[in-house]
Amino acid sequence: MSQLLHAIEEAKTIGISGHRRPDGDCVGACLGLYNYIKDVYPEKDVTVYLESIKEEYKFLRYSDTVNHSFTDQKELDLFVVLDCADIDRLGDYGVYLKKAKKVFCVDHHISNPGFGDFCIVEPEASSTCEILFEQFDYDKISKSCAEAIYMGIVHDTGVFKHTNTTRKTMHIAGDLIAKGLNTSHIIDDTFYRKSYAQNQILGRALIESIQLLDGKILFSIITKNMLKFYGVSGADLDGIIDQLRMTEGVECAILIYEIGLHKYKVSLRSNDYVNVSQIASGFGGGGHIRAAGCTMMGLPRDVINNLTLPIAKQMKDAGLIEASEI
Ligand code: AMP
Ligand code: MN
Numbered sequence: 001m002s003q004l005l006h007a008i009e010e011a012k013t014i015g016i017s018g019h020r021r022p023d024g025d026c027v028g029a030c031l032g033l034y035n036y037i038k039d040v041y042p043e044k045d046v047t048v049y050l051e052s053i054k055e056e057y058k059f060l061r062y063s064d065t066v067n068h069s070f071t072d073q074k075e076l077d078l079f080v081v082l083d084c085a086d087i088d089r090l091g092d093y094g095v096y097l098k099k100a101k102k103v104f105c106v107d108h109h110i111s112n113p114g115f116g117d118f119c120i121v122e123p124e125a126s127s128t129c130e131i132l133f134e135q136f137d138y139d140k141i142s143k144s145c146a147e148a149i150y151m152g153i154v155h156d157t158g159v160f161k162h163t164n165t166t167r168k169t170m171h172i173a174g175d176l177i178a179k180g181l182n183t184s185h186i187i188d189d190t191f192y193r194k195s196y197a198q199n200q201i202l203g204r205a206l207i208e209s210i211q212l213l214d215g216k217i218l219f220s221i222i223t224k225n226m227l228k229f230y231g232v233s234g235a236d237l238d239g240i241i242d243q244l245r246m247t248e249g250v251e252c253a254i255l256i257y258e259i260g261l262h263k264y265k266v267s268l269r270s271n272d273y274v275n276v277s278q279i280a281s282g283f284g285g286g287g288h289i290r291a292a293g294c295t296m297m298g299l300p301r302d303v304i305n306n307l308t309l310p311i312a313k314q315m316k317d318a319g320l321i322e323a324s325e326i
């Protein structure tokens with residue numbers, strides 16, 4: 001039996017949580033585990049604690065039971081933290097972590113220092129969902145559980161496209177498909193579908209993008225006024241950073257969007273050379289080698305300047321640019 005199932009068997013009350021602004025992998029992992037526990041251990045008292053989740057994820061079974069407040073402040077036997085690189089990124093749900101008798105962390109962020117009583121961090125895994133799958137007993141995975149896990153893998157691999165997609169990832173995806181999933185529905189409806197307003201802001205971000213270092217860096221800035229103009233939120237910006245990254249000649253893409261006064265959420269992506277996790281970690285964030293993020297203060301100009309300096313240094317070390325170009 002896996003370490004995680006052992007911990008679950010020993011617990012009566014279980015909480016499951018993940019990072020703030022939960023993405024597909026985070027929601028898929030939390031609901032995948034919840035579904036598994038509900039199916040296999042119906043006697044357990046289990047709750048998922050997460051910030052609000054996107055409409056497109058709500059087809060997942062039990063998504064309507066997610067607790068979005070942190071009012072009960074239960075003292076849990078076991079608190080499982082998924083897809084979360086550090087305690088700060090749990091936001092308000094950190095209260096459960098402090099009170100829980102046991103904390104079990106499952107994650108794939110290279111920047112995760114390891115926390116909790118049990119911790120499985122596998123930076124080479126495509127997603128937290130991929131690691132979770134291996135903790136489960138395959139025969140006991142229901143179709144509903146498989147849907148959640150498959151969705152998480154689809155999202156963190158950009159539909160099996162990013163460099164984190166391995167032979168193992170594809171094997172696991174195949175095993176999940178064998179549970180009878182409607183994969184094109186999951187991929188189109190949760191990953192590719194965009195609203196009209198989302199497409200408009202994507203277009204605006206691309207039109208206003210700016211090239212640096214001969215186009216090796218491409219950045220775009222989204223202000224609060226722009227979000228207001230198109231009637232969208234930060235959650236509607238998915239996909240923009242990837243389109244910047246895929247532009248010909250780009251090694252590193254930067255998207256910053258305003259979340260407060262002189263406060264920006266930064267997304268970083270790279271193609272072959274730049275370790276963006278290292279860049280983001282330098283500003284208090286983290287992530288993966290080719291996809292990372294952080295929050296920065298200052299004017300947009302300062303934020304971009306502060307980011308491009310260490311990126312350019314890495315590019316020089318990789319031989320992409322001359323020292324004189326920095
Ligand atoms: P994003 O650009 O927000 O999609 O994030 C890319 C990756 O970096 C994701 O795997 C995030 O979990 C991680 N990440 C983003 N922001 C932060 C942060 N402030 N601290 C640690 N990791 C982050
Ligand atoms: Mn995530």
Ligand code: MN
Pocket residue numbers: 025026083108126127128156
């Ligand atoms: Mn993830």
